[in-house]
Amino acid sequence: MTVLQLEQIGHAFLGRTVLDGIDLAVKAGEMVALVGPSGSGKSTLAHIAAGLLDPRRGRIYRSYRHHGVIFQEPRLMPWATAADNIAFGLVAHSRKGCPIFRTRVEDAAARVALEPADLAKFPAQLSGGMRQRVAIARALIAEPDFVFFDEPFTALDVALKRRMQDIVIDTVAGSGLSGLFITHDLSEAVRIAHHIVVLDSHGRGVAGGRSVPSSPGERDDRMVFETAHAFLTEDRLFAHVNDYNERSIT
Amino acid sequence: MLGTRAARTGRFLWSAWAGMAGLSVFAAIWQLGHETYGSFILPAPAETLVSMVGLLADPENWRLIGVTAARALVGFSAAALFGTAAGVLAGYHPAIMRLARPQITLLLGVPPIAWIVLMMIWFGNGAGTVAATAAVAGLPVVFIGAAEGIAGRDRGLDDMSRAVGLGxxxxxxxxxxxxxxxxxxxxxxxxxxTAFKASIMAELLANAGGVGAELASARANLDVAAALAWILLSVASLIAVEYGLLQPVRAEAEAWRESARPWGVKR
Incomplete structure (x- = not known):
């Protein structure tokens, strides 16, 4: 069953076309990674799919209950503690007075390996990785059945990135949720996703897709490295993924 | 929570010593002026304090301070309310901002004295004139503060809260x-x-009672000690309102900033 379908999506900023004729489908329980060179309009597409931006053309069909979004930056409210930031994910769903509220916050924090002592801290007192964990917990607390990831770990160092990817594999890809993961790091895509979709380097449609063998939780480093290497060197579809153009709008 | 609040208050009260030190320097310069020019031109700080205490002994004078403070607060509240609302609107819409900018320049450019004259013609010599002058004087600052705040907001948080499902x-x-x-x-x-200053000025010019009128009569009697005592009293009432009302609210809202600071530089 398809839970998210994009049909002929097109978008333009100030008359400059950034996306055109994009078709994309995500099935239930599937994590799709969207890769493409910098400036190909990946983030714009994610924002359109998540309903944060209205596309100029095309249709979006959603059949999941509700989604969570994890952005490139943590986007935490600096005036609220980690616990309040996580609880903000529930703000549209339930009241703060609920007795189960506290336990839900603690559960969500535990899922991303945040300790209870961290919950009383303000974002300024947390490290970069902890902040991104809080952001993930905020997206997961409302129990979405679809999660959008907009290059969430680009700013993190290698070890932290791995840890975060493991969290995503445990909480989303491994537990039957669907998701769309935007990234320009092919090995990250190979590690996390069931299916990889490559965006055309100028946002003109989808260049193609490849399925990744076995499922996200079961891949070892060797397999991830070799698959990503094989994609990059032998598959023409991925020829332009590592190109970049700093001047274009992402 | 209560503990951090108590600690904050304690730290704040302790920091009053630094303020006292600054004021002592001011008093010393004042004393120097007094010793140079004599009591008639500039009474000594101690003399002024004595006459201020004398003023405070009379409940009628307390009432006068209350009247002035109430007018200033009414004007301030109006300025805060309208200024914030208009500033938020202008912050969201660049077009409104462009229309409002020149009006703010205009408001800032018209001298408060001119406002007092206009208000006296429109509202007569009463509390209305004083409060309205205070409001007009404070409005532009509040407007700019609110507009800058909205225009400089973190737009990432807007998207985030939309993603969470907020209207x-x-x-x-x-x-x-x-x-x-x-x-x-x-x-x-x-x-x-500004509201306090403008209301006292308006009271003095419009002869509308309150501290301003007392200042006017001190001037008429060439009673410099009384004039200085009234000035001290109005400054004291401003400080009381600011540190009794505004700063506690601010400390409560900005508590996170305190904890974001590294240790050792808490102010």
Missing amino acids: PISRLVRIALRQILQSLFPALTMALG
Whole structure:
């Protein structure tokens, strides 16, 4: 069953076309990674799919209950503690007075390996990785059945990135949720996703897709490295993924 | 929570010593002026304090201070309310901002004296004139503070709260208004001071009672000690309102900033 379908999506900023004729489908329980060179309009597409931006053309069909979004930056409210930031994910769903509220916050924090002592801290007192964990917990607390990831770990160092990817594999890809993961790091895509979709380097449609063998939780480093290497060197579809153009709008 | 609040208050009260030290320097210079020019031109600080205490012994004078403070606060509240509302609107819409900018320049350019004259013609010599003058004097500052706060907000948080499922009204209340506090509070502090100054001036010129009228009669009697005592009293009432009302609210809203500071530089 398809839970998210994009049909002929097109978008333009100030008359400059950034996306055109994009078709994309995500099935239930599937994590799709969207890769493409910098400036190909990946983030714009994610924002359109998540309903944060209205596309100029095309249709979006959603059949999941509700989604969570994890952005490139943590986007935490600096005036609220980690616990309040996580609880903000529930703000549209339930009241703060609920007795189960506290336990839900603690559960969500535990899922991303945040300790209870961290919950009383303000974002300024947390490290970069902890902040991104809080952001993930905020997206997961409302129990979405679809999660959008907009290059969430680009700013993190290698070890932290791995840890975060493991969290995503445990909480989303491994537990039957669907998701769309935007990234320009092919090995990250190979590690996390069931299916990889490559965006055309100028946002003109989808260049193609490849399925990744076995499922996200079961891949070892060797397999991830070799698959990503094989994609990059032998598959023409991925020829332009590592190109970049700093001047274009992402 | 209560503990951190108590610690904050304690730290704040302790910091009053530094303020006292600054004021002592001021008093010393004042004393120097007194010794140079004599009591008639500039009474000594101690003399002024004595006459201030004398003024405070009379409950009627307390009432006068209350009258002036009430007028200033009414004007300040009006300025805070309208200024914030208009500033938020202008912050969201660049077009409104462009229309409002020249009006603000205009408001800032018209001297308060001119406002007092106009208000006296429109409202007569009463509390209305005084409060309206205070409001007009404080409005531009509050407007600019609120508008800058909205225009400089973190737009990433807007998208985030939309992704969480918040509507436009909750986004405004929970995200935008929260962010403007940083630029709004300094503006409010300034507007409060301006409101006090403008109301005393308006009272003096319109002879509308309150502290301003007492200042006028001190001037008529060439009673410099009384004039200085009234000035001290009005400054004291401003300080009382600012540190009794505005700063505690600010400390409560900006508690996170305190904890974001590294140790050793808490102020």
